[in-house]
Amino acid sequence: MRITFVLPTVSMAGGIRVVGIYARELMDMGHTVCIVSPPPRTLSFRQKFRSWRKGDGWPKKQAELRSHLDGGRFDHHILDVWRPVNDADVPDADVVVATWWETAEWVDALSSRKGAKVYFIQHHEVFSYLPIERCQATYRLPMHKIVIAHWLKQIMETEYDDKVVDLVPNSVDKSQFFAPLRGKQETPTVGLLYSSASFKGVDTSFAALRHVRKKIPSLRIVCFGSEYPRSELPLPVGTEFILSPPQDEIRDIYARCDVWVTASTSEGFNLPAMEAMACRTPVVATRIGWPEEAVKTGWNGVLVEVDDVSRLADGVEWVLSQSEEDWKVLSSNAHATVCSSSWEASAAMFEQALRNACRRAARNEIGGNCAV
Template sequence: MKLVIPVLSLETGGTRFIYQIANEMAAKGHHVEIVLPEHAVVAWPLRTQITRVRELTPATIPAGDFILPNFWPTVFPAWGAQKGRVVRLSLGFEPLWVKEKENALATYHIDAPILSISQWHRQIIRQETGRDSTIIPGGVDLSLFHPHPKKSLMANTGPTIAYILRSKEHGYTWKGSDDFWEAIRITAQSFPHFTLQIVAPEGAAYPSPLPYQPIVATTDAELALFYAQADIFVSTSYFEAFAMPPLEAMACGTAVVTTDNGGNRDYAKNGENCLVVPPSDIQQLSQSLLHLLTQAQERQRLAQAGQHTAQAWTWRHSADRLEQFLFQLSRN
């Protein structure tokens, strides 16, 4: 079958889902065409056809068996094109954070099936629109995201905490970065003997309560090494449709402390394979960090359990689910 996926860009963050699922569907023998504006950034190693157009309009959307618009501005151009069956792929319920809430909400009411990426995401869409969706979960590339030697063991230093800092100035207001800094400040008062490493995709450089090492991770291989060399990975989002970084860190054999952001409930089990705290609960977050910093055996237990969990969350499994869903639509 031919799949057409219109996108605004393919940069960092949630667009990883698109590039991974597109590559997997292409590997399964399907013709996948990504169409995007002529100056849009493509940061991922796509193995599909890429078509650049002046802008996304019904006239510039290519024909396909299925057209999978995702971020809300791509939906109505795809729907108006009438060049294939539209399936509304939602990578996050946009009315939760975009300014154009009513326009974004309207894209969920076209007469097209909806794909969500977690149980929580599905529930939010149903709650806000009255419409059900089919879950195509996110995944992790196990060929890249796997354990490496820990920096703390190689250098015989204290544990390393890793964090991805998303810029509020770029619209990432739900990532909880201020909560992270405050929890780190509190934690350091009781246990200062740790190293802090930060990846900042947008180049954000906020005042920190203690020194940290900035890490450049522009490729999956660099990001995997960042996760794997750390002893603890922290995620502080208020909400996420799926939340891939904690799962990727688990695959790399790193203990995870994460907020209960909704989308990670499908794989994150508190006390079993990670530690889960309520969003914005700085006290619990700092207590969890302190617990793992001072309890090496517990840290190792959670890291091993997390790595075991991640083995089931492959992109091939995600592509299998999508393929099965689209074949079923074809028969109806």
């Protein structure tokens, strides 16, 4: 098949990383893959200054920006300026895949020659900082939907009355995320991902860890992220922070933690939780995204309700208080939770979902056309 992915401005976001993985896997299967995306929006001096004052730094130029597509063997076409992708930017193909609410609008406007129209949904984009009604409207467009989690499939069925949705769960690269059998750290250590996005619940995680420190004063906190910590979301005292660590070093961060904590209030999937488990680290998480399906309290970690600082703290303390042997059982169970998954298997499911889209386009059930 000839497959085109239409992306927003590429970055170090997890959703971009997942698209890059599927693009590589599909190419390895013999498909022709093209990626199209706009560059960053042009910012005024005032917007750049505001970014600097907020602590985000002076916005970088296109050539200075990093993304998960860097160094890949992709046919990646970046537009000359930020604007909607149109027919002239996209090759004729069998399938064209939207990857974000805005790109869904663009793909919907493309001619049928660009391929069967697919919407790869990695989250339910109904946040206050987005035009919610426009976002919701994209889920009603005549496209074949591919989702990454059961809860997203349910949303598409119940809220948007689409019963023909393919579920293709994310996986973990075991050549990148792995760790040998180990015991607890000499100093109790908890890890988490830093993000200023409110739905990531990092403020809740920090509040819980401050509670834990009252009982375990020696607690070490390790976190990494792709942005500098902001003044409105400061790190707990003594936290070790790693800015944008190389991908092959992230497993070492997971592997030197006794517990990984995530307190998201909304999450499409939550790959870091899965990666932490691949590195034999138990997870304490809120009942959101993939952790809701995979974390079993007392077996591979602890699952708590959203915004429950007290229970989150209790969960972290419980994992840290386990004996060496009991912690090793938790660690082994965490690893077992993800050991059967693979990106190769997920990519095969993704390929089948694209073929389903082609068949639906041929029957005029969705937009676009397909020669396959």
